[in-house]
Amino acid sequence: MSTSLLVWIILAPLLGAILNGGLYFYHIKRKAISDLTFSLIGTITPLISFLITLSLFLRMNDEGIIFKQELFTWLSIDKLNIDMTLLGDNLSIFMSMFVTFVGWLIHIYAIGYMKGDNGFGKFFAYFNLFLASMLILVLADNPIILFIGWEGVGVCSYLLIKFYYGNAENIIAANKAFIANRVGDFGFLLGVVTLFFALGEVDLSFGSIEANVANASNELLILSGFLLFVGAMGKSAQVPLYVWLPDAMAGPTPISALIHAATMVTAGVYMVARFHFLYSGIEEIGLFIAYIGAISALFAAVIATRQTDIKKILAYSTMSQLGYMFIAVGLGFYSTGLFHVFTHAFFKAMLFMGAGGVIIALHHEQNIFKIAQHRAQLPIIGATFLIGVIAISGIPPFSGFFSKDAILAAAFQEGQYLIWAIALGTAFLTAFYMFRMYFIMFVAPVKHKTQYVYTSKTITIPLLILAIGAIGAGFLNFPAIFGGEHFVDTWLAQLNSKTIHLSHMTEYILMITSIVVAAAGIYVSYKKYAKFDVSKPEEEVGLIGNKFYVDELYDTLFVQSSKKLSTFIDRVLDDKIIDGFIMNTSSNFVNLGKKVAMIQNANVRFYAAFMLIGMTCIFIYLYITLGL
Amino acid sequence: MISLTSYAFVSMMLFSIGVIGVIARRNIFVIYMSIEMMLNGINLFLVTFARYHFNMDPQVITVMVIAIAAAEAAIFLSVIILLYRSRKSLDTDIFTTLTQGEKS
Numbered sequence: 001m002s003t004s005l006l007v008w009i010i011l012a013p014l015l016g017a018i019l020n021g022g023l024y025f026y027h028i029k030r031k032a033i034s035d036l037t038f039s040l041i042g043t044i045t046p047l048i049s050f051l052i053t054l055s056l057f058l059r060m061n062d063e064g065i066i067f068k069q070e071l072f073t074w075l076s077i078d079k080l081n082i083d084m085t086l087l088g089d090n091l092s093i094f095m096s097m098f099v100t101f102v103g104w105l106i107h108i109y110a111i112g113y114m115k116g117d118n119g120f121g122k123f124f125a126y127f128n129l130f131l132a133s134m135l136i137l138v139l140a141d142n143p144i145i146l147f148i149g150w151e152g153v154g155v156c157s158y159l160l161i162k163f164y165y166g167n168a169e170n171i172i173a174a175n176k177a178f179i180a181n182r183v184g185d186f187g188f189l190l191g192v193v194t195l196f197f198a199l200g201e202v203d204l205s206f207g208s209i210e211a212n213v214a215n216a217s218n219e220l221l222i223l224s225g226f227l228l229f230v231g232a233m234g235k236s237a238q239v240p241l242y243v244w245l246p247d248a249m250a251g252p253t254p255i256s257a258l259i260h261a262a263t264m265v266t267a268g269v270y271m272v273a274r275f276h277f278l279y280s281g282i283e284e285i286g287l288f289i290a291y292i293g294a295i296s297a298l299f300a301a302v303i304a305t306r307q308t309d310i311k312k313i314l315a316y317s318t319m320s321q322l323g324y325m326f327i328a329v330g331l332g333f334y335s336t337g338l339f340h341v342f343t344h345a346f347f348k349a350m351l352f353m354g355a356g357g358v359i360i361a362l363h364h365e366q367n368i369f370k371i372a373q374h375r376a377q378l379p380i381i382g383a384t385f386l387i388g389v390i391a392i393s394g395i396p397p398f399s400g401f402f403s404k405d406a407i408l409a410a411a412f413q414e415g416q417y418l419i420w421a422i423a424l425g426t427a428f429l430t431a432f433y434m435f436r437m438y439f440i441m442f443v444a445p446v447k448h449k450t451q452y453v454y455t456s457k458t459i460t461i462p463l464l465i466l467a468i469g470a471i472g473a474g475f476l477n478f479p480a481i482f483g484g485e486h487f488v489d490t491w492l493a494q495l496n497s498k499t500i501h502l503s504h505m506t507e508y509i510l511m512i513t514s515i516v517v518a519a520a521g522i523y524v525s526y527k528k529y530a531k532f533d534v535s536k537p538e539e540e541v542g543l544i545g546n547k548f549y550v551d552e553l554y555d556t557l558f559v560q561s562s563k564k565l566s567t568f569i570d571r572v573l574d575d576k577i578i579d580g581f582i583m584n585t586s587s588n589f590v591n592l593g594k595k596v597a598m599i600q601n602a603n604v605r606f607y608a609a610f611m612l613i614g615m616t617c618i619f620i621y622l623y624i625t626l627g628l
Numbered sequence: 629m630i631s632l633t634s635y636a637f638v639s640m641m642l643f644s645i646g647v648i649g650v651i652a653r654r655n656i657f658v659i660y661m662s663i664e665m666m667l668n669g670i671n672l673f674l675v676t677f678a679r680y681h682f683n684m685d686p687q688v689i690t691v692m693v694i695a696i697a698a699a700e701a702a703i704f705l706s707v708i709i710l711l712y713r714s715r716k717s718l719d720t721d722i723f724t725t726l727t728q729g730e731k732s
Contacts, residue, residue, distance in 0.1 A: 601724065604723070605653075605654070608647075608650045
């Protein structure tokens with residue numbers, strides 16, 4: 001059913017971005033504009049998006065319809081037609097529901113976090129643009145339009161990571177994020193092109209791709225599925241393109257919350273779910289995705305156990321949770337994966353916002369041991385942080401448990417016991433490192449008396465709202481064995497996800513196993529860190545502390561080698577061979593010219609002789625030709 | 629009777645001596661004289677053949693050449709004076725201001 005409302009979901013934050021950007025220019029060039037104006041524009045526009053999405057959601061729920069809005073034809077070249085069409089089906093409305101909602105809360109939070117910052121207006125302009133790009137990505141009806149949003153979030157993350165561009169490290173981090181994403185984007189674009197040819201050059205809307213996917217050759221589909229997933233690897237920070245995510249922590253904390261919870265990193269999972277009709281046909285790639293997810297989950301969890309920077313721990317935990325999501329979507333449990341995206345958005349946004357609150361309260365201190373040394377009383381942040389930590393660790397009845405347990409059960413049911421074991425191990429590590437962070441920051445004994453620090457309302461209220469989400473979101477997909485209804489699974493029925501149909505006994509055993517594993521992680525963490533002497537902080541040393549030297553490896557493999565290659569091209573290929581050839585040619589001409597110039601030596605007698613020779617030659621020629 | 633060949637031979641000798649004088653000698657006066665010698669060699673040649681063929685046209689050219697040579701002598705001598713004033717020398721090899729390549 002066509003509607004004119006869909007476009008306003010995107011346009012609202014986009015207009016907000018333009019308005020805020022314009023006002024910010026006015027602010028720096030002419031007259032100062034109060035932060036209130038920026039924050040009003042910045043927060044109302046996501047709210048408008050959310051309300052429109054909500055109204056569409058309610059209508060869809062009542063009438064069971066799918067919305068579609070055709071705006072204009074963007075490109076029309078021969079057989080390739082790219083229409084600017086927005087699609088509001090169950091999947092995209094589901095995504096944009098929590099993207100706009102969580103995004104809106106993060107916008108509110110940012111008012112408190114960014115208070116007094118010079119770039120306040122700029123920040124909100126970028127923030128709105130970020131949300132608009134993500135919504136283009138979500139609501140797009142064909143992969144090319146999706147790619148616009150895909151690139152948009154990449155650009156916005158770049159702009160926001162280097163928000164404090166005075167610091168050279170931030171710029172390097174932003175460049176790293178952008179370049180790592182470009183590698184993935186290239187894969188994505190190639191994937192779309194491959195798909196276009198695989199399907200026999202039909203028009204590229206998701207509907208027609210789905211209709212034609214059965215006729216395409218399997219090899220090309222596998223190739224395109226793989227290439228599209230390379231894009232997802234970059235965007236969703238999976239092994240081996242994850243390196244940008246921890247460094248992306250250089251930006252202000254609300255950005256980390258937005259990147260990790262609502263936008264950007266979930267794009268990869270969303271994209272795989274969007275192409276569910278493609279991936280359900282190519283199980284090999286699905287399994288590959290699941291393995292990449294499992295490896296990323298474990299890898300990130302292991303690294304996170306030794307990190308000391310609060311935001312980097314959270315960054316690695318995001319990567320680890322994204323690994324879970326890819327396990328689910330790779331194995332064909334699309335709605336389960338998206339359910340984890342959904343619950344993760346709540347508790348991860350909350351964790352980041354809590355971390356940001358702590359960082360602000362302690363004047364931009366990010367090392368968890370130093371945070372402990374200067375501990376202050378932050379009751380609301382402490383409580384919500386604990387909820388987030390429990391939720392991500394997978395303790396019932398918090399939301400993380402239901403979504404994570406469903407993924408574990410899915411891996412078990414599919415007979416992928418290795419993936420299941422890795423995921424279970426990761427669950428243990430997750431509980432361990434999250435509680436390590438919590439215990440050190442809030443529990444470990446400190447010598448000084450802690451003081452109450454006031455936290456801005458704009459920080460605490462979003463935290464409390466998200467806390468409700470983090471506790472309650474799990475019940476939206478309550479397991480059937482407890483008499484629950486799968487609201488999310490039902491809502492996303494269009495994805496044809498596999499469902500879990502294990503025997504009740506197995507399901508109980510799996511649940512108890514995962515609870516026990518999580519509890520064991522918490523226990524180990526409690527033993528080690530609850531009474532930890534924070535005056536002797538752990539250092540980031542050893543193999544794990546140095547993140548398995550992957551950054552160094554990439555540096556040697558890609559950065560240094562390409563530097564070497566450029567040096568080679570510059571010094572040898574260009575200077576010696578190409579320049580050598582050209583300079584040699586030119587100097588040959590110069591030398592020849594000098595030789596010729598010798599004739600013009602201004603020696604009169606020489607000229608005379610030369611003239612004589614010339615005349616003689618002419619006469620001889622005339623004598624021969626005229627035959628005189 | 630002196631044969632035609634002898635006349636031609638003498639005039640060619642005069643011309644050749646003039647050529648060698650222009651090429652081989654450095655003194656600008658000698659070069660000038662050699663040029664005159666070449667002219668006179670040609671004149672002799674023309675006059676000889678005029679007489680031989682009873683045709684007066686070459687003689688007209690000869691008179692013309694002598695007149696032009698006289699005018700040329702005036703210009704040539706004044707140029708030589710100017711050159712001498714600028715360099716205090718009559719050696720042609722040092723007048724190389726218009727050279728293009730390396731000085732030789």
